[in-house]
Amino acid sequence: MRTYVARLAAYPVVIATLAVGLVGGALELAGQPTAARWLVSAFAVVVALLQARGMVTDLRSGSYGIDLLAVTAIVSTVVVGEYWAALVVCLMLSGGEALEDYAAGRASRALTGLLENAPRIAHRLDGAGQPTDLPVEDVVIGDRLLVRPFEVVPVDGVLESASATLDESSLTGESLPVDRNRADGLLSGAVNGAEAIEIRATATAADSQYQRIIELVRQARDSKAPFVRLADRVAVPFTLGALGLAVTAWLVSGDPARLAEVLVVATPCPLIIAAPVAFMGGMSRSARAGIIVKSSGTLEQLAQARTAAFDKTGTLTYGRPRVTEIHAQGIDADEVLLLAAAVEQYSGHPLADAVVDRAREDLGDVPPAEDVSETPAHGVRGLVAGRVVVVGRARYVASQAGAADSAGDDLPRPQGVTVVHVAVDGRYVGYLALADELRTEATATMASLHRAGIRTTMMLTGDGQEVARHVAARAGIDDVRAELLPQDKVEAIRTAPQRPVLMVGDGVNDAPVLAAADVGVAMGARGSSAASESADVVITLDDLSRAARAVHIGKRTMRVAWQSIGIGLTLSVGLMVLAAAGQVPALVGAWLQEAVDLATILWALLAVRPSRSERAELAQVTAELALPRETEPVARVAG
Numbered sequence: 237m238r239t240y241v242a243r244l245a246a247y248p249v250v251i252a253t254l255a256v257g258l259v260g261g262a263l264e265l266a267g268q269p270t271a272a273r274w275l276v277s278a279f280a281v282v283v284a285l286l287q288a289r290g291m292v293t294d295l296r297s298g299s300y301g302i303d304l305l306a307v308t309a310i311v312s313t314v315v316v317g318e319y320w321a322a323l324v325v326c327l328m329l330s331g332g333e334a335l336e337d338y339a340a341g342r343a344s345r346a347l348t349g350l351l352e353n354a355p356r357i358a359h360r361l362d363g364a365g366q367p368t369d370l371p372v373e374d375v376v377i378g379d380r381l382l383v384r385p386f387e388v389v390p391v392d393g394v395l396e397s398a399s400a401t402l403d404e405s406s407l408t409g410e411s412l413p414v415d416r417n418r419a420d421g422l423l424s425g426a427v428n429g430a431e432a433i434e435i436r437a438t439a440t441a442a443d444s445q446y447q448r449i450i451e452l453v454r455q456a457r458d459s460k461a462p463f464v465r466l467a468d469r470v471a472v473p474f475t476l477g478a479l480g481l482a483v484t485a486w487l488v489s490g491d492p493a494r495l496a497e498v499l500v501v502a503t504p505c506p507l508i509i510a511a512p513v514a515f516m517g518g519m520s521r522s523a524r525a526g527i528i529v530k531s532s533g534t535l536e537q538l539a540q541a542r543t544a545a546f547d548k549t550g551t552l553t554y555g556r557p558r559v560t561e562i563h564a565q566g567i568d569a570d571e572v573l574l575l576a577a578a579v580e581q582y583s584g585h586p587l588a589d590a591v592v593d594r595a596r597e598d599l600g601d602v603p604p605a606e607d608v609s610e611t612p613a614h615g616v617r618g619l620v621a622g623r624v625v626v627v628g629r630a631r632y633v634a635s636q637a638g639a640a641d642s643a644g645d646d647l648p649r650p651q652g653v654t655v656v657h658v659a660v661d662g663r664y665v666g667y668l669a670l671a672d673e674l675r676t677e678a679t680a681t682m683a684s685l686h687r688a689g690i691r692t693t694m695m696l697t698g699d700g701q702e703v704a705r706h707v708a709a710r711a712g713i714d715d716v717r718a719e720l721l722p723q724d725k726v727e728a729i730r731t732a733p734q735r736p737v738l739m740v741g742d743g744v745n746d747a748p749v750l751a752a753a754d755v756g757v758a759m760g761a762r763g764s765s766a767a768s769e770s771a772d773v774v775i776t777l778d779d780l781s782r783a784a785r786a787v788h789i790g791k792r793t794m795r796v797a798w799q800s801i802g803i804g805l806t807l808s809v810g811l812m813v814l815a816a817a818g819q820v821p822a823l824v825g826a827w828l829q830e831a832v833d834l835a836t837i838l839w840a841l842l843a844v845r846p847s848r849s850e851r852a853e854l855a856q857v858t859a860e861l862a863l864p865r866e867t868e869p870v871a872r873v874a875g
Contacts, residue, residue: 425444511840534755681857
């Protein structure tokens, strides 16, 4: 009860309007209509003067609103003696502000929740393990922190406790709790479970994931879409048209009451209120899905996008090379893998890590090697149990092991892979095929984008033509641009014929092209901060399909905004025509206009929820990804 009273107290004009209405009604019942008329009329004039002052301030700042129609409606109804209608208009203005605030609060609930849940205090542990409270901004890298049950993880860190269960829904949109083990990375903003845990800070508050999301949300909440600014300007001709119709009705009928009757049902509220509420609802729903849209104008661009371009490594693929096939010649395929891993474990090359990981995953322990030497970008050699093992490029293996350059040419070569050759004791024994795997959701994402109205999908990558075309064919991408430098990617975006262009990327080298695109989308869960700062949309979890969902949410938001405006204006114009014909008394018209505003706002709030077609689309994408992704077995082929 106190909460409702406090909320009502925030709108003193609403309280005053209701009080004047009660007193005026009492005077009417007491047989003093003249006193009631003077009381209500005087109050209405005061409200009109306050509104006129606000109108002047808004006009000076370049903002247009419902002030002119509201002021003329109040004044005209007072002049013609429809003082109760004037009071209803006053209630419409003051109550409309409260209703708009309520609707905006409902629409932006997810955004507001993110801001309110931002961690402010951290518990730093001293050498004796005693916690000391300090502002989260004072946490430094390396601090040991205590996170109590159901508290928010204050900064990015590494779990020091044996295990933890956390709610990461504010970061990923995933409602189910996740389990973490010792040494696992934790993101700020995750909510701890029922047991206290210890973490070690790996980032300051300013550089932590949740704080970056908070800053993006602040930008989003304060933004204004071009669509909304257009609606503001449409309100001006609507206002002039309403005034013209009101004056015409007065002149034709000869009754000045017609002027008041038309004006009380004329308001561009659907233009001014509905669009911002719909856009706020769309951004809020995006945030719940782990998609932070930096500005409401971006939703408009998402809805209109016709080309979707993607970086390859880390965006369409997982960004982690993996052994996919082993082709052996003369010895067992597992032995080829084990010997290659034995020398590769001393190399720092990413492909070497992939070979070692696969050997340990499939075969267990990897034997040590001796006298290991590496030629950067070419290969590595060493002794394994007295056997000389050489691993690397074909020419390097040939030069180091004495094997012929053409060794292994008779073995089948899969497309779209990187080949690592192996020789043992001067004899070529086969090769390992490594590939950066296509994301499980990539194909479903492309199909979903096409269903959302994207006409062209494009891959922009610095990789070679063969690998790029192989990945694009599997993903279902239309246009492949390979062997590109960062400036080439920017040029490809600028010259794309189908616009607006959506660009999805994750790395530092993606920052320029994300900034050049009409809508830049950064895979920000583990991507670089440079890419996130350059982008218009940041996906806070490692899921490419959220890019397609962002487009669907943008289209839904625009559709709801146009529908709410259309409904509101149709009803308002219909009432104006009826009022001009003398069919709607001023008092009835004032209440009907309040109902129109309410209907418009409630319709705009539909943007908070997905449509039936969106739910069907999500179900279709989910069905395409229904089978859990298992680690694929490595093809072992003997030559």
